[in-house]
């Protein structure tokens with residue numbers, strides 16, 4: 454059993470005043486005090502423990518300001534026999550419009566709907582791009598298209614998500630998979646939550662090939678193709694579900710006055726279920742506060758939303774560091790180099806002097822490796838270890854080494870390769 458939060462919005466009475474009812478339909482949405490699924494609840498508790506320790510270690514500075522870039526693959530699951538860009542076989546333009554929205558929202562871009570002037574509003578410094586290369590290292594548009602005669606998918610059902618994944622899936626250690634399909638039962642989105650694998654006993658993450666985000670084709674993209682009208686036509690369903698993929702809960706913690714483990718989001722009694730952007734107030738623990746209905750993690754109509762808070766930003770960036778699979782996606786994105794069945798190393802610049810040497814290391818999958826530099830007498834002058842990286846480029850701090858001839862050795866778990874290095 455995996456599962457994760459996520460969810461869900463049910464469209465009711467869509468023809469007149471559109472409303473949505475929020476349903477928390479799976480175990481991960483349980484509060485800790487209402488444990489109904491011991492294994493899942495334990496994971497949630499452990500995840501929060503890991504996050505808390507990490508956050509305390511970061512208390513004197515904001516979590517790294519480096520821009521994190523996430524490669525995305527959009528799997529369009531459609532039932533168009535002719536393969537024409539009709540109905541469920543949404544156009545590339547619709548996909549592009551969605552990628553644009555998530556970047557505006559996560560970067561709080563000035564001049565877009567993703568901007569807010571709220572003091573607690575954050576530029577998460579997380580970006581998304583359609584993957585340039587596929588899992589085999591071949592150039593790609595980052596969009597796949599798969600035919601299925603199945604006309605609707607129930608995303609709360611593992612089997613239905615497995616059907617989608619079996620039609621098209623890219624390694625979730627390297628990509629954020631987004632499946633776009635006709636979803637059933639009123640669900641318009643679903644996102645898998647990250648787990649903290651670094652805690653003893655928590656080695657099991659969500660099943661790899663189901664990890665990602667699932668969006669209904671009528672709420673994907675912004676004002677384009679199959680999503681031109683209604684409460685969810687600005688592309689914020691995907692913003693919300695990726696928030697879950699990055700470890701965010703709903704602001705009300707899926708129970709009355711529950712917690713989302715974020716300090717700067719006001720407590721609320723429940724979801725904003727209004728079809729309008731009017732103020733909503735909650736009284737929790739005797740204090741009346743205004744709900745942050747603009748939060749992407751609420752159930753507000755798309756047009757009301759424009760904020761991730763600083764606290765949510767910190768939490769998402771921590772997830773990208775703490776969840777092994779999320780961290781791997783970030784590391785892969787830095788260079789997007791293809792895997793190699795044999796260990797390879799290319800040094801550049803070489804020869805060089807007074808600059809740091811870089812080494813392109815190609816290897817299979819993800820591995821630990823060590824780089825050593827020895828002089829011509831075999832004396833070791835430099836060693837650095839790297840853990841759990843895909844094919845990558847590492848920068849060595851070599852600019853102060855004396856001029857001379859050296860040997861550079863890269864050793865992985867199973868292979869070793871040696872190159873000459875000249876510092877002149």
Ligand SMILES: [Zn+2]
Nearest residue numbers: 459460461703
């Ligand atoms: Zn949700």
